[in-house]
Amino acid sequence: MSNGKYFVGLDVGGTTMKAAVVSDSGQPKPSVVLPTEAAKGQEHGLSQMCKAIQQATQAAGLTMADISGIGVATPGTMDIAAGIILDPPNLKPWKNVPVKQHIQNYFQIPTAFQNDANAAAFGEFWVGAGKGTKSLVMFTLGTGVGGGIIVNGRVVEGEHSHGGEIGHMKIEMSNPRQCGCGRYGCLEAYASATAVVKRAQELLATKIKGPSLLREILQNSKEELPARAVFEAAEKGDEYAKEVIDRTAFYLAVGTTNIMHTINPDMIVFGGGMTAAGTSFLQQIRNYVNQLAFPVPAERTRVVYASLGSDAGFIGAAGCAKQLVLDQ
Amino acid sequence: MSNGKYFVGLDVGGTTMKAAVVSDSGQPKPSVVLPTEAAKGQEHGLSQMCKAIQQATQAAGLTMADISGIGVATPGTMDIAAGIILDPPNLKPWKNVPVKQHIQNYFQIPTAFQNDANAAAFGEFWVGAGKGTKSLVMFTLGTGVGGGIIVNGRVVEGEHSHGGEIGHMKIEMSNPRQCGCGRYGCLEAYASATAVVKRAQELLATKIKGPSLLREILQNSKEELPARAVFEAAEKGDEYAKEVIDRTAFYLAVGTTNIMHTINPDMIVFGGGMTAAGTSFLQQIRNYVNQLAFPVPAERTRVVYASLGSDAGFIGAAGCAKQLVLDQ
Secondary structure, X not given: OOOOOEEEEEEEOOOEEEEEEEEOOOOEOOOEEEEOOHHHOHHHHHHHHHHXXXXXXXXXXXXXXXXXXXXXXXXXXXXXXXXEEOOOOOOOOOOOEOHHHHHHHHHOOOEEEEXXXXXXXXXXXXXXXXXXXXXXXEEEEOOOEEEEEEEOOEEOOOOOOOOOOHHHOEOOOOOOOEOOOOOEOEOHXXXXXXXXXXXXXXXXXXXXXXOOHXXXXXXHXXXXXXXXXXXXXXXXXXXXXXXXXXXXXXXXXXXXXXXXOOOOOOEEEEEOHHHHHOHHHHHHHHHHHHHHOOHHHHHHOEEEEOXXXXXXXXXXXXXXXXXXXHHO | OOOOOEEEEEEEOOOEEEEEEEEOOOOEOOOEEEEOOHHHOHHHHHHHHHHHHHHHHHHOOOOHHHEEEEEEEEOOOEEOOOOEEOOOHHHOOOOOEOHHHHHHHHHOOOEEEEEHHHHHHHHHHHHOOXXXXXXXXXXXXXXXXXXXXXXXXXXXXXXXXXXXXXXHOEOOOOOOOEOOOOOEOEOHHHHOHHHHHHHHHHHHHHOOOOOOHHHHHHHHOOXXXXXXXXXXXXXXXXXXXXXXXXXXXXXXXHHHHHHHOOOOOOEEEEEOHHHHHOHHHHHHHHHHHHHHOOHHHHHHOEXXXXXXXXXXXXXXXXXXXXXXXXXX
16 A cells, blocks of 8 residues: 655643654554753744654654655634634644744654644544545544544535534533633533543532432542543442433534534544543443434445554644645 | 636426526526426436526527536435435435436436525525625524535535534534424424424413404415415514524524534525515524624624525525636
8 A cells, every 4th residue: 555655743731742754545654752941932843843854753763865755733813724723722822833834944844734633533534443444533532522524535624713612612602611712512511531521520519418328439539521431420320420420421422413414424533531431331332322413424435443542643643744745 | 707607507396396507707697487296206307407407508598518517406314415405395205316327318418416494505605695705604594404614615514414404503402493304402393484483383382362463364374384474463563573583592592502502604694485584583593692602703703684685596606616616
């Protein structure tokens, strides 16, 4: 499958960035991880990105002359077409960072720029859970709910770089919960890890008197956002924890149904930390989808977990670089 | 703009079908309308379609030899890729009708097949309100809420012919209203003409004692589905009617926001009977969008009324025929 071309994919996150060379057929070489150190300023950040790209190339036993294209994925907000990070909440104090231009100028190699959730979706589409599918929508379940839409082999970036912000679909408008974005009724406010923990804490504060398995497991968790503890309590039989998980699966099924009734892709993929909950959670989502969606897409759309883990972002970024080079 | 090529577009509805020749640049020739007469069976229906295509060609002063392609749009349910109407609720007793194959065999001319709401969206995109835009999503507001999504110049048909069923996005899950599709919480249950009338009737039955302007106008209406009467009562100052219209605008803004946060198109278009309500209704929708959506798409996405009226379907069908011929 490979014609000997290599691409570097770089996925920039709030705390670290991960890069690797990816072959023409989507196979990654050993990856490197560097600290993002956003607080040190955007010049330093751009320099870290260049360093990560160089180190990844070295780790693959290659030189920059072997690299046909570079793909960089970053968190929002951004202007994808212009290649600029605008005012990213997770990369303060960066502002209006010309990522694409800087890296392209530095290496003199064609450089693609993409939203990180879009890149992860493209990675899963290219060589992950969605390999061989015609279209795919990915939900990334973490602190928030991210997403990416792939139709006709392309990321649906949107005309204002807001394509695939599927965590901010509104799904409840009567007495809606407030979302991390400040607005109300978004899927993210009902189905993110943050929402799982919040709903569990609400139940503990209002409905659960005295000792409870859920309270105990939550209090013993050392995680900053102990969604995993809620899943654990549910597995161990805590009724309130089960209720929280059940509602989360229900709302993810609502989001899934909305995607089936708009994009109607071949496959819907869930990625991110919450997929550690295992196949029973996925089955709960599927069961609700069967109740909510039209029978044909409910039956035929494959609803699965992602397969590339935290490599999806840089692999997808490299895939975008490949697409850029093919388009040229 | 024209290279002398002509296409016939045919839009099949529950009671009538409308056809016309459309030039390469999207200009329609005089249209013809025939009764669908679904009750007479699908063989008769297919024969009516062929007759409409022939009559439209004659009305344009052309012969079939002048026609480069034919496009047929029909209501669902359907298998778009296979060119088959499956089990359409508005065309009983038709079942598994091979529309595309039949018409292509009959005329020996390349034939495109499309969902009617998708075709209307494509018509508005090609030469209507969305002419010159890069991407567009259309809501068709009538008895139900139909829709079509155009990205990268193509209809998003979906892998199971359910693309653009945006009236069946779920937007309320607590105590949700039942939709015409039998399911719950769909946009259509909150924002169709049917929903407008239903909500008005609910208010009359429960909250409004004695005579009221809304009651009077509704009772005097001779329309089967008197949504227009509710808009009229609102214009004349009836507070309950105003409330109904306000809620309808709000829910359409929710649907619009969900499209901005998933597809993020250049333009969102409203078509169908309810747009007779005029620009103040559109402005109400826009005002709510500004509250609900992210600032960048809320500010930059053009939210407008359709411009082709009931011609959008056959013009879009002809546009799909043109695209089919170009692809070959």
